[in-house]
Amino acid sequence: LEEEYKQKIKEVLSLEELQKVKSTLLGKKGKITSFLKQLKSLTPEQKKEFGKAINEVKNLFEDLIKEKETELKEKALEEKLKKSQIDITLPAEWTEAGAPHPTTYTLKYITDIFVSMGFSIEEGPEVELEEYNFDMLNIPKDHPARDMQDTFFINKEGYVLRTHTSPVQIRTMLKKKPPLAVVAPGKVYRKDLDPTHSPMFHQIEGLFVDKNVSFRDLKGILKIFLETVFGKDIPIRFRPSYFPFTEPSAEVDIGCTVCKGKGCRVCKGTGWLEILGCGMVDPNVFKAVGINPEEFSGFAFGLGIERIAMLKFQIPDIRLLFNNDMRFNLQFKGL
Numbered sequence: 001l002e003e004e005y006k007q008k009i010k011e012v013l014s015l016e017e018l019q020k021v022k023s024t025l026l027g028k029k030g031k032i033t034s035f036l037k038q039l040k041s042l043t044p045e046q047k048k049e050f051g052k053a054i055n056e057v058k059n060l061f062e063d064l065i066k067e068k069e070t071e072l073k074e075k076a077l078e079e080k081l082k083k084s085q086i087d088i089t090l091p092a093e094w095t096e097a098g099a100p101h102p103t104t105y106t107l108k109y110i111t112d113i114f115v116s117m118g119f120s121i122e123e124g125p126e127v128e129l130e131e132y133n134f135d136m137l138n139i140p141k142d143h144p145a146r147d148m149q150d151t152f153f154i155n156k157e158g159y160v161l162r163t164h165t166s167p168v169q170i171r172t173m174l175k176k177k178p179p180l181a182v183v184a185p186g187k188v189y190r191k192d193l194d195p196t197h198s199p200m201f202h203q204i205e206g207l208f209v210d211k212n213v214s215f216r217d218l219k220g221i222l223k224i225f226l227e228t229v230f231g232k233d234i235p236i237r238f239r240p241s242y243f244p245f246t247e248p249s250a251e252v253d254i255g256c257t258v259c260k261g262k263g264c265r266v267c268k269g270t271g272w273l274e275i276l277g278c279g280m281v282d283p284n285v286f287k288a289v290g291i292n293p294e295e296f297s298g299f300a301f302g303l304g305i306e307r308i309a310m311l312k313f314q315i316p317d318i319r320l321l322f323n324n325d326m327r328f329n330l331q332f333k334g335l
């Protein structure tokens with residue numbers, strides 16, 4: 001039996017065949033199993049002797065079968081690999097690589113500059129409470145300042161599409177105590193449309209609150225920021241302005257000398273493009289969020305991302321940033 005089956009196992013060609021041999025030997029009704037069953041009728045002496053012999057043969061077959069199984073499996077895998085060989089010399093299918101959108105790029109670029117100065121990032125929802133977008137920013141109902149930003153109202157009472165990122169100031173100050181240094185990038189919405197205005201655009205809000213913060217700190221931070229983006233020679237103009245949530249307030253314009261491209265219209269007219277609003281946080285805003293204006297002071301600013309992208313890349317019309325024309329978008333490859 002031993003010699004016969006040794007030979008059989010050797011000659012097996014497939015895993016199925018091996019399985020069959022295995023069950024004729026070791027299965028419930030297999031040959032070895034039946035030998036083991038016969039042990040019962042023997043004397044203890046005989047049991048010992050035969051039991052040992054049978055076990056030895058059993059172990060031998062188990063080992064041989066296992067060995068064969070591994071061999072057959074390896075063979076099968078080899079065959080499979082041979083059949084599915086890939087021709088690595090074939091040319092790959094061609095797909096045009098995309099380019100980062102200049103708005104996305106600028107948003108990340110600007111956020112990173114403030115993060116490198118120690119500001120952390122905050123976020124707020126685009127569907128915003130009217131209370132945070134206006135009331136708590138010192139813009140009460142029926143106040144003419146509400147008309148400064150053409151608002152998209154939505155069906156739900158008490159909510160608007162946020163017209164600026166300033167409500168994130170409120171959210172942050174309700175959540176955290178000063179000292180604070182945060183920036184809040186995101187989408188905002190207004191009923192606006194012309195070469196420098198879009199109904200959806202991006203802003204980055206900045207908020208800095210601590211003891212003894214002055215307008216000088218605001219100017220210093222913005223100057224470092226603008227020189228990082230546009231270079232040391234950039235003409236910067238702080239122009240007195242009005243925002244209900246800051247006092248005093250200013251707007252910052254960038255000179256059009258950066259825009260020398262042929263047909264570039266960004267800075268025509270006054271020669272300046274407004275890119276941000278800023279000022280010292282109004283005491284009424286601090287009171288609305290429970291911060292003592294006698295103890296703390298702070299500054300805030302709101303930047304228009306598309307405007308900065310337009311200046312940086314000499315884009316003459318804001319609508320180019322929204323048309324998704326691949327001829328335009330692909331010019332920003334490698335940014």
Ligand code: FA5
Nearest residue numbers: 164166192197198201275276277278300301302304307
């Ligand atoms: C504000 O939105 C204030 N929340 C900014 C602010 C924040 C002031 C904190 C003081 C303290 P303003 O409406 O001016 O301000 O908008 C800010 C900037 O967004 C503008 O300077 C401009 O660069 C950009 N901007 C405004 N409207 C549009 C528009 N329709 N399309 C593209 N950019 C716009």
